[in-house]
Amino acid sequence: MTQRDAIEWIAKIFETSPDQLTSDTPREAIAAWDSLGVLTLMASLDSDFGIVLTDDDVQGIKTVGDILHVMQRNGKLT
Protein backbone atom coordinates (compact mmCIF):
# COMPACT_ATOMS: atom_id res chain seq x y z
CA MET A 1 0.00 0.00 0.00
CA THR A 2 1.28 3.45 -0.89
CA GLN A 3 1.23 6.33 1.56
CA ARG A 4 -1.58 7.93 -0.43
CA ASP A 5 -3.63 4.72 -0.18
CA ALA A 6 -2.89 4.56 3.53
CA ILE A 7 -4.09 8.12 4.06
CA GLU A 8 -7.30 7.28 2.20
CA TRP A 9 -7.70 4.26 4.46
CA ILE A 10 -7.16 6.43 7.57
CA ALA A 11 -9.63 9.01 6.25
CA LYS A 12 -12.25 6.30 5.91
CA ILE A 13 -11.65 5.14 9.50
CA PHE A 14 -12.16 8.66 10.80
CA GLU A 15 -14.95 9.52 8.36
CA THR A 16 -13.15 12.49 6.90
CA SER A 17 -11.73 13.54 3.54
CA PRO A 18 -8.22 12.37 2.64
CA ASP A 19 -7.62 15.90 1.37
CA GLN A 20 -7.83 17.07 4.97
CA LEU A 21 -5.03 14.76 6.11
CA THR A 22 -1.26 14.96 5.95
CA SER A 23 1.40 13.17 7.99
CA ASP A 24 1.48 16.15 10.34
CA THR A 25 -2.26 16.22 11.03
CA PRO A 26 -2.66 15.85 14.82
CA ARG A 27 -5.32 13.79 16.54
CA GLU A 28 -6.97 16.96 17.86
CA ALA A 29 -7.68 18.14 14.31
CA ILE A 30 -9.81 15.08 13.49
CA ALA A 31 -13.24 15.16 15.09
CA ALA A 32 -13.82 11.41 14.95
CA TRP A 33 -10.43 10.61 16.49
CA ASP A 34 -11.92 10.36 19.95
CA SER A 35 -11.94 7.39 22.33
CA LEU A 36 -14.27 5.44 20.03
CA GLY A 37 -12.11 6.47 17.08
CA VAL A 38 -9.03 5.02 18.77
CA LEU A 39 -10.80 1.70 19.27
CA THR A 40 -12.07 1.77 15.68
CA LEU A 41 -8.51 2.39 14.48
CA MET A 42 -7.24 -0.51 16.60
CA ALA A 43 -9.95 -2.85 15.28
CA SER A 44 -9.35 -1.80 11.67
CA LEU A 45 -5.56 -2.21 11.86
CA ASP A 46 -6.22 -5.64 13.35
CA SER A 47 -8.83 -6.79 10.81
CA ASP A 48 -7.36 -5.19 7.68
CA PHE A 49 -3.62 -5.66 8.30
CA GLY A 50 -3.24 -8.06 11.22
CA ILE A 51 -1.57 -5.33 13.28
CA VAL A 52 -2.36 -5.60 17.00
CA LEU A 53 -1.43 -2.41 18.83
CA THR A 54 0.02 -2.50 22.31
CA ASP A 55 -0.96 0.05 24.95
CA ASP A 56 2.39 1.78 24.35
CA ASP A 57 1.67 1.93 20.61
CA VAL A 58 -1.69 3.54 21.30
CA GLN A 59 -0.17 6.10 23.67
CA GLY A 60 2.43 7.00 21.07
CA ILE A 61 0.03 7.63 18.20
CA LYS A 62 -0.66 11.35 18.14
CA THR A 63 -0.63 12.20 14.42
CA VAL A 64 -1.56 10.65 11.09
CA GLY A 65 2.15 10.18 10.54
CA ASP A 66 2.35 8.04 13.67
CA ILE A 67 -0.27 5.71 12.19
CA LEU A 68 1.69 5.59 8.94
CA HIS A 69 4.81 4.77 10.95
CA VAL A 70 3.05 1.83 12.63
CA MET A 71 1.95 0.56 9.22
CA GLN A 72 5.47 0.98 7.82
CA ARG A 73 7.01 -0.78 10.82
CA ASN A 74 4.72 -3.72 10.14
CA GLY A 75 5.62 -3.85 6.46
CA LYS A 76 2.29 -2.58 5.15
CA LEU A 77 3.60 0.51 3.34
CA THR A 78 5.58 0.38 0.11
Next chain:
Amino acid sequence: MRFILVDRIHELDPGKQIVASKTLPAHEELFRDHFPGFPIVPGVLLTEMMAQAAGRCLDADGTHPGRAMLGKINGANFREWVRPDQEIRLHAKITQNRPTYATADCFAEVEGKKVCSAELFFVFAPHDRFAPDHRDPVLEAYWTTHPSQAR
Protein backbone atom coordinates in the same frame (compact mmCIF):
# COMPACT_ATOMS: atom_id res chain seq x y z
CA MET B 1 -42.11 -2.06 27.43
CA ARG B 2 -38.96 -3.43 29.05
CA PHE B 3 -35.80 -3.06 27.02
CA ILE B 4 -34.82 -6.71 27.18
CA LEU B 5 -34.89 -7.47 23.46
CA VAL B 6 -33.82 -11.10 23.67
CA ASP B 7 -36.39 -13.60 24.94
CA ARG B 8 -34.29 -16.72 24.83
CA ILE B 9 -30.84 -18.00 23.99
CA HIS B 10 -30.90 -21.18 21.91
CA GLU B 11 -27.19 -21.73 21.26
CA LEU B 12 -24.22 -20.08 22.88
CA ASP B 13 -20.50 -20.43 22.41
CA PRO B 14 -19.26 -17.71 24.79
CA GLY B 15 -17.19 -15.05 23.07
CA LYS B 16 -17.68 -16.69 19.69
CA GLN B 17 -21.27 -17.04 18.55
CA ILE B 18 -24.87 -17.05 19.67
CA VAL B 19 -28.34 -17.83 18.36
CA ALA B 20 -31.20 -16.19 20.24
CA SER B 21 -34.78 -15.14 19.59
CA LYS B 22 -37.27 -12.39 20.25
CA THR B 23 -40.95 -11.96 19.50
CA LEU B 24 -42.67 -8.60 19.83
CA PRO B 25 -46.35 -9.19 20.60
CA ALA B 26 -49.00 -7.30 18.64
CA HIS B 27 -50.29 -5.60 21.79
CA GLU B 28 -47.04 -3.62 22.23
CA GLU B 29 -47.96 0.05 22.18
CA LEU B 30 -45.26 0.97 19.66
CA PHE B 31 -47.23 -0.73 16.89
CA ARG B 32 -49.93 1.94 17.21
CA ASP B 33 -47.42 4.37 15.69
CA HIS B 34 -45.10 2.16 13.64
CA PHE B 35 -47.20 2.25 11.58
CA PRO B 36 -50.97 2.92 11.86
CA GLY B 37 -52.69 0.03 10.08
CA PHE B 38 -49.33 -1.38 8.98
CA PRO B 39 -47.55 -2.61 12.12
CA ILE B 40 -43.93 -3.60 11.57
CA VAL B 41 -40.98 -3.99 13.91
CA PRO B 42 -38.74 -0.89 13.70
CA GLY B 43 -35.31 -1.40 12.17
CA VAL B 44 -33.67 0.27 15.16
CA LEU B 45 -35.19 -2.39 17.40
CA LEU B 46 -34.03 -5.18 15.10
CA THR B 47 -30.54 -3.70 15.32
CA GLU B 48 -30.78 -3.48 19.11
CA MET B 49 -31.96 -7.11 19.25
CA MET B 50 -28.88 -8.22 17.31
CA ALA B 51 -26.70 -6.03 19.55
CA GLN B 52 -28.22 -7.47 22.72
CA ALA B 53 -27.68 -11.01 21.46
CA ALA B 54 -24.06 -10.31 20.48
CA GLY B 55 -23.49 -8.41 23.72
CA ARG B 56 -24.68 -11.39 25.76
CA CYS B 57 -22.33 -13.63 23.79
CA LEU B 58 -19.45 -11.33 24.79
CA ASP B 59 -20.61 -10.95 28.41
CA ALA B 60 -20.90 -14.72 28.74
CA ASP B 61 -17.23 -14.92 27.82
CA GLY B 62 -16.34 -13.22 31.10
CA THR B 63 -12.89 -12.10 29.95
CA HIS B 64 -13.53 -8.40 29.45
CA PRO B 65 -13.07 -5.55 31.91
CA GLY B 66 -16.71 -4.59 31.65
CA ARG B 67 -20.04 -5.11 30.01
CA ALA B 68 -20.39 -5.04 26.22
CA MET B 69 -22.00 -1.85 24.94
CA LEU B 70 -22.84 -1.00 21.36
CA GLY B 71 -20.30 1.54 20.10
CA LYS B 72 -20.91 1.66 16.38
CA ILE B 73 -23.24 0.27 13.74
CA ASN B 74 -21.58 -0.48 10.43
CA GLY B 75 -23.55 -1.20 7.30
CA ALA B 76 -26.95 -2.19 8.62
CA ASN B 77 -29.39 -3.52 6.00
CA PHE B 78 -33.11 -4.14 6.32
CA ARG B 79 -34.53 -6.45 3.68
CA GLU B 80 -37.99 -7.54 4.78
CA TRP B 81 -40.83 -6.23 6.93
CA VAL B 82 -41.13 -8.00 10.27
CA ARG B 83 -44.64 -8.25 11.69
CA PRO B 84 -45.77 -8.39 15.31
CA ASP B 85 -45.90 -11.92 16.80
CA GLN B 86 -43.29 -13.25 14.38
CA GLU B 87 -40.38 -14.99 16.05
CA ILE B 88 -37.15 -13.26 15.11
CA ARG B 89 -34.06 -15.46 15.19
CA LEU B 90 -30.94 -13.51 16.06
CA HIS B 91 -27.54 -14.72 14.95
CA ALA B 92 -24.23 -13.16 15.93
CA LYS B 93 -20.72 -14.28 15.18
CA ILE B 94 -17.94 -12.48 17.03
CA THR B 95 -15.28 -11.57 14.49
CA GLN B 96 -12.86 -9.72 16.77
CA ASN B 97 -12.70 -10.28 20.50
CA ARG B 98 -10.12 -8.08 22.21
CA PRO B 99 -9.93 -6.82 25.80
CA THR B 100 -11.03 -3.29 24.89
CA TYR B 101 -13.25 -3.80 21.84
CA ALA B 102 -15.07 -6.43 19.82
CA THR B 103 -16.84 -6.72 16.50
CA ALA B 104 -19.68 -8.98 15.44
CA ASP B 105 -21.33 -9.97 12.18
CA CYS B 106 -25.02 -10.26 12.91
CA PHE B 107 -28.20 -11.09 11.11
CA ALA B 108 -31.82 -11.72 11.95
CA GLU B 109 -34.19 -14.07 10.21
CA VAL B 110 -37.88 -14.82 10.27
CA GLU B 111 -39.17 -18.20 9.11
CA GLY B 112 -35.75 -18.96 7.67
CA LYS B 113 -35.57 -15.76 5.64
CA LYS B 114 -32.94 -13.13 6.38
CA VAL B 115 -34.64 -9.86 7.32
CA CYS B 116 -31.67 -7.71 8.33
CA SER B 117 -27.97 -7.74 8.98
CA ALA B 118 -25.34 -5.50 10.50
CA GLU B 119 -21.73 -5.38 11.50
CA LEU B 120 -21.61 -4.13 15.08
CA PHE B 121 -18.76 -2.69 17.10
CA PHE B 122 -18.65 -3.04 20.88
CA VAL B 123 -16.81 -1.30 23.66
CA PHE B 124 -16.87 -2.30 27.33
CA ALA B 125 -18.29 -0.26 30.18
CA PRO B 126 -16.76 -1.02 33.60
CA HIS B 127 -18.82 -3.38 35.75
CA ASP B 128 -18.89 -0.85 38.62
CA ARG B 129 -21.07 1.46 36.53
CA PHE B 130 -23.98 -0.97 36.90
CA ALA B 131 -26.19 -1.91 39.81
CA PRO B 132 -24.17 -4.39 41.87
CA ASP B 133 -27.11 -6.74 42.31
CA HIS B 134 -28.02 -6.80 38.63
CA ARG B 135 -28.38 -10.24 37.05
CA ASP B 136 -29.15 -10.86 33.40
CA PRO B 137 -32.33 -12.96 33.41
CA VAL B 138 -31.79 -14.17 29.83
CA LEU B 139 -28.27 -15.45 30.44
CA GLU B 140 -29.29 -16.85 33.83
CA ALA B 141 -32.12 -18.79 32.20
CA TYR B 142 -29.75 -20.20 29.60
CA TRP B 143 -27.21 -21.23 32.22
CA THR B 144 -29.93 -22.92 34.25
CA THR B 145 -30.54 -25.25 31.33
CA HIS B 146 -26.86 -25.47 30.36
CA PRO B 147 -25.10 -25.65 33.74
CA SER B 148 -21.83 -26.87 32.27
CA GLN B 149 -21.42 -23.48 30.56
CA ALA B 150 -22.27 -21.38 33.62
CA ARG B 151 -19.54 -19.10 34.94
